[in-house]
Amino acid sequence: MSGGELWLLRRLLVMVLVLALRASGGEVAGSPEEETRLRVGFYRAKCPVAEDVVLAEMRAILEEDPTLAPSLLRMHYHDCFVQGCDGSIMLRSRSGKGERDATPNRSMRGYDAIQRIKARLETVCRLTVSCADIIAMAARDAVYLSKGPWYDVETGRKDGDVSVAEYAENDLAPPDSNIVDVKTFFSVKSLNGKDIAVLFGCHSIGTSHCAAFQKRLYNFTGRMDQDPSLDARYAAQLKKLCPPGGHGHGHGHGGGGAKVPIDPGSGYTFDLSYYRHVLATGGLFQSDGSLRDDPVTRGYVEKLANASSPDEYFQDFAAAMVKMGRTDVLTGDLGEIRETCDGFVD
Known part of the structure; x- marks a missing residue:
């Protein structure tokens, strides 16, 4: 059962x-x-x-x-x-x-x-x-x-x-964040390096528009260059799907261009392939690739990329989600129970 x-x-x-x-x-x-x-x-x-x-x-x-x-x-x-x-x-x-x-x-x-x-x-x-x-x-x-x-x-x-x-x-880390930025955003919420590596596993499912990562392909440092940490073969695949000249804000998973799976080949199955993808290619977002730039996060990525079972990750993920779910909550006499969730604030 x-x-x-x-x-x-x-x-x-x-x-x-x-x-x-x-x-x-x-x-x-x-x-x-x-x-x-x-x-x-x-x-x-x-x-x-x-x-x-x-x-x-x-x-x-x-x-x-x-x-x-x-x-x-x-x-x-x-x-x-x-x-x-x-x-x-x-x-x-x-x-x-x-x-x-x-x-x-x-x-x-x-x-x-x-x-x-x-x-x-x-x-x-x-x-x-x-x-x-x-x-x-x-x-x-x-x-x-x-x-x-x-x-x-x-x-x-x-x-x-x-x-x-x-x-x-101000509070959500953009997809082009480096590891220092990511750690800053998460530490404010009392989440540590391991929590970061675990919660980034959410990218095991989902897609993104090209605008969120196009900078890595065509203008990484402002000199019309490609992110050197991105695997060349993976970058070539992305360029076919996302030709230059796309539009959009590039913050979050929205913007212009085609939709690309964050975890190729396993975009709707929650599993360990995201970590194998990040370790091998640098991932879709710069923030994914940044997990390889810190000893704690890289160690966790390497461990899961080579794991034979998702059991340990599933336990870690559950613990991290519960921890995140405690962030600045309103309980007791604080807050309210709304009759409708999508009411107007003004």
Whole structure:
């Protein structure tokens, strides 16, 4: 029996217990202390079907459009790195000044999927499950349904009501970051070198427009040159897909040009091939290749590139995702539970 199947069995047993307690007049609510911290099973008493609903909706969503898996995983990262994991990335701005309008998020997809899940949850547990938690659970399910690991997600986040494009511009590392820049962005969020190497494995799934990495091919130092750390054969392949003259902002995975898999040959399967690709070619983004420029990150890349099993990585990934998911969260009396995730901030 797989990890996901075991989890579903546990959830069914919990639901039976909750219903039995309610029928007998038993108490199932959590203590006041439990309401002010993240924990696995936060909704066990108030909405025992919450995670089942999210997983069921995610299955349907990805059956309709498998390309949304990496987008929903990326959304969790972009949400957590900007003001913490508070669901603020979902808010819309009439003035075009919200997080969704920031350059790194202009190519973001999956907002409708999160709102679809939220709408379904509102029919069974009104004003109970936060958008921030839905994003975290959807990211886990996106990985799991891409043949990655299943892991327990801590829940109990509340939603924030502030969404500012400038914050996203400043807090998200662009794809042309070097290792010093990457370490700076991640250290601010209390994430270390190993966390960086582990979380970059998210690039095992997904695609990018040419603009995000075109500088590496045609104008790396401003002298119309190619990044010398990029494998020549891989660069030649990319140039065929991305001829010079493409347009776009180059920040994030958006911009002009064709879509290119970040992990060639394994773009929708969560596995170790990303690390083999980075070690052999320098990866698609400069930030991918920068993992080879630091002893800690390079050591981890080399270990996984030569691993015979993904088990250790799956454990590390689960731990790193849980750690990232604790970033500046709102709990207890802080924040709110929104009825709709994509409301207007102004």
